[in-house]
Amino acid sequence: MSKCHNSSIETDVAQGMHYVDTLTGSVVPPIVPSTTFARDENYALVSPDHSYGRDENPSYQTAEKMLMRMEGGSDAMLFSSGMAAATAVVQSLEPGSHIVIPSVMYWGLRKWMVAFCARWGIELDQFDSADPDDLADKVKAGTTSLIWIETPTNPTWDIIDIETAAEIAHGAGAVLAVDSTVPTPVLTRPIDFGADIVMHSATKYLNGHGDVVAGALITAKNDECWEKVAAVRAEAGAILGSFEAWLLQRGMRTLFMRVRQASATALAIAEHFDHYNGIETVRYPGLESHPGHEVAKKQMLGGYGGMLSLCIAGGEAAALEMIKRCNVFIRATSLGGVESLIEHRYSIEGPNSPIPPNLVRISVGAERVDDLIADLEQALAS
Numbered sequence: 001m002s003k004c005h006n007s008s009i010e011t012d013v014a015q016g017m018h019y020v021d022t023l024t025g026s027v028v029p030p031i032v033p034s035t036t037f038a039r040d041e042n043y044a045l046v047s048p049d050h051s052y053g054r055d056e057n058p059s060y061q062t063a064e065k066m067l068m069r070m071e072g073g074s075d076a077m078l079f080s081s082g083m084a085a086a087t088a089v090v091q092s093l094e095p096g097s098h099i100v101i102p103s104v105m106y107w108g109l110r111k112w113m114v115a116f117c118a119r120w121g122i123e124l125d126q127f128d129s130a131d132p133d134d135l136a137d138k139v140k141a142g143t144t145s146l147i148w149i150e151t152p153t154n155p156t157w158d159i160i161d162i163e164t165a166a167e168i169a170h171g172a173g174a175v176l177a178v179d180s181t182v183p184t185p186v187l188t189r190p191i192d193f194g195a196d197i198v199m200h201s202a203t204k205y206l207n208g209h210g211d212v213v214a215g216a217l218i219t220a221k222n223d224e225c226w227e228k229v230a231a232v233r234a235e236a237g238a239i240l241g242s243f244e245a246w247l248l249q250r251g252m253r254t255l256f257m258r259v260r261q262a263s264a265t266a267l268a269i270a271e272h273f274d275h276y277n278g279i280e281t282v283r284y285p286g287l288e289s290h291p292g293h294e295v296a297k298k299q300m301l302g303g304y305g306g307m308l309s310l311c312i313a314g315g316e317a318a319a320l321e322m323i324k325r326c327n328v329f330i331r332a333t334s335l336g337g338v339e340s341l342i343e344h345r346y347s348i349e350g351p352n353s354p355i356p357p358n359l360v361r362i363s364v365g366a367e368r369v370d371d372l373i374a375d376l377e378q379a380l381a382s
């Protein structure tokens with residue numbers, strides 16, 4: 001049973017869409033591990049929506065409804081990872097298509113897209129994520145079928161104007177897909193700005209506790225394009241486990257408070273270390289000096305996210321030395337959890353990376369802001 005009473009998105013999400021089990025009164029949805037679903041003596045499915053665990057899973061329902069509600073979409077699908085969600089969109093395209101992606105985005109996906117498109121016969125162009133005019137130049141009207149963007153871009157935090165990208169995409173007859181992992185629907189709802197598909201690495205903020213690898217797609221419309229993407233999940237089978245889907249709905253119930261707290265702490269850190277001794281630049285869209293600040297103000301509502309990067313004076317060696325000295329920040333990859341992480345992306349991505357070697361990426365968690373600032377201060381001072 002789930003009844004909504006014209007309450008706000010935040011309230012609906014905190015209550016798992018007002019979930020109350022009709023059989024037991026449980027306020028937490030059950031985990032349904034069954035891989036198959038019975039038919040009656042007339043061979044009709046006992047529950048018309050459920051036949052086999054790769055097509056549909058009752059354990060997904062609460063999480064998918066929460067995602068639809070938060071993003072303002074008409075349908076949502078969980079996947080086994082953020083990569084599985086993103087690659088399903090690209091795999092739904094025909095060979096001969098043309099796609100446009102930013103020069104800076106989650107590097108693992110960019111790497112996969114470049115290799116897959118070459119193999120699959122899809123033409124791929126990259127636009128300069130720091131240049132607001134470059135996207136329009138790279139799009140080919142009538143030929144481009146997908147524009148993929150990520151904003152803020154990980155890990156330089158350039159801002160891409162979603163509304164402009166949607167106008168360009170639709171003017172060319174293309175679909176706009178937005179990787180919205182970093183802002184989450186708490187801060188940005190891409191569909192409100194014209195996007196067709198929203199993608200999340202639910203591994204990050206949506207789950208928020210570093211214990212699930214998951215992905216999600218949300219669509220503005222149940223159209224032919226969405227049907228093709230849904231077929232990729234059902235047929236290729238990159239589905240999430242029932243327990244992971246359950247953990248995800250539990251994590252999302254606290255999404256609003258986690259993201260707001262992380263955003264406030266990240267802004268305080270960014271302001272504290274702006275023009276600080278030993279730091280060349282602070283990259284954070286909440287700073288007025290950030291080139292994308294005005295666009296960020298338009299499309300990031302209520303905060304600028306929990307991710308920022310510090311470019312350290314003294315280059316790569318100084319950046320690695322500073323990371324080495326951190327005691328509170330944990331040296332690890334990933335983002336969006338309750339524990340703050342610090343990372344040197346250039347070491348992970350290697351010499352072909354567009355990321356400056358002196359860039360240190362920070363994912364702000366739920367710790368006290370003064371502990372985090374003190375840790376960075378001592379790491380810079382030593």
Ligand SMILES: Cc1ncc(COP(=O)(O)O)c(C=O)c1O
Nearest residue numbers: 081082083106154181201203214
């Ligand atoms: C912005 C962004 N998109 C997509 C992904 C891929 O997600 P996953 O690791 O869940 O496959 C990541 C992972 O780091 C990411 O940071």
